[in-house]
Amino acid sequence: MDPNTALIIVDLQPDFLPGGALAVPEGDAVLAPIRALLDAGDYATVVATQDWHPAEHRSFAANHDARQVGEVIDLDGLDQVLWPVHCVQDSPGAALHGALEARRGRLDAVFQKGTELGVDSYSGFFDNGRRKATGLGDWLRERGVESVHVCGLALDYCVKFTALDALELGFATTLIADATRAVNLQPGDGEAAVTALREAGAQVVDSAALLANTAMQETAS
Template sequence: MSQRALLLVDLQNDFCAGGALAVAEGDSTIDVANALIDWCKARGDAVVASQDWHPANHGSFASQHQVEPFTQGELNGLAQTFWPDHCVQNTEGAELHPLLDQKAIDAVFHKGENVGIDSYSAFFDNGHRQKTALDDWLRHHEINELIVMGLATDYCVKFTVLDALQLGYTVNVITDGCRGVNIQAQDSTHAFMEMSVAGATLFTLADWQETQA
């Protein structure tokens, strides 16, 4: 396997139209994902995906605290946005989007399984207390460069990218393959700026296809 991988972040039903935590235009990322999957497969690049995979009583759910969704609070000593119940293990909402070319995905990595802590990043929980299996898998396959896209820009994509950079990966972000929650209107714009400042290179899909071998 080559030294580059496409990382699809949380392209799940609950983040798309009709989902419990639907992101505006979330479904529009699927065509970009499938185009990138085709591009990567033609070059022998790996394709991996992360999947939010919460127990039904997850501590990040507003319902567990009798508060309104999107309320700000604290969970296990960390600042926490309390979300609508979403991506509950083994539910339709947690499944990858039905139009995503899932058979081309080499490995899927679950996150957010620990009741007591949220996990935006595909690499770590929010307190960096536990790692997912993603980093070990990438290193086992000698992958050192990532193409990242998915949902949502201002949470799971941003923290996945920042962790990947900290872990030493070269990171390319496909901006039109991302959509944000945007609790504040500019959250996604700020997230892209933060990723860029930290060392990620931002591309549109068209730019990527035009400039990369």
């Protein structure tokens, strides 16, 4: 793997997996390819993002009178989907999944997002209003990273916006398609996210292709 390429694992947390508060359908299918990528040890830089909400977060339907999950409201000038209570700071559902906790030595950093009460943060780089950066972009640049591979949950929200912001910040960006799954609040949201990423300039590959390419490079060397 190019030493200037970073792996970004988005929101691999129990609340987004089967049985979690905001479970992504087939979300556990991302675990095997992500484990394989980590076990291969080919990335010089590996980072994770972590949804990390205060209990009173205004993106939670429970924090609005007579509002339901899935409704869209105006939240301080931004359209906001209302979600179930999830990834509350220091709760078990907000922890990094065991697949990452067991590999803490291979994670170079964890960037928390969604910490401000009045604005959600889908992207690992900025909140939804781009009012505050998480520091991920500067951190990657300081380490000489020029390209990123993005995976995790969920494709049509946090993965999509993390990848779009990476592109806007000038990083060559690749979506690892088999290492992400979509919420699909509306049918086809996942496919639309992939289309939007391709149109914005992202590459889309499977983990097997990345691992095979690495194996070929090792054989050639």
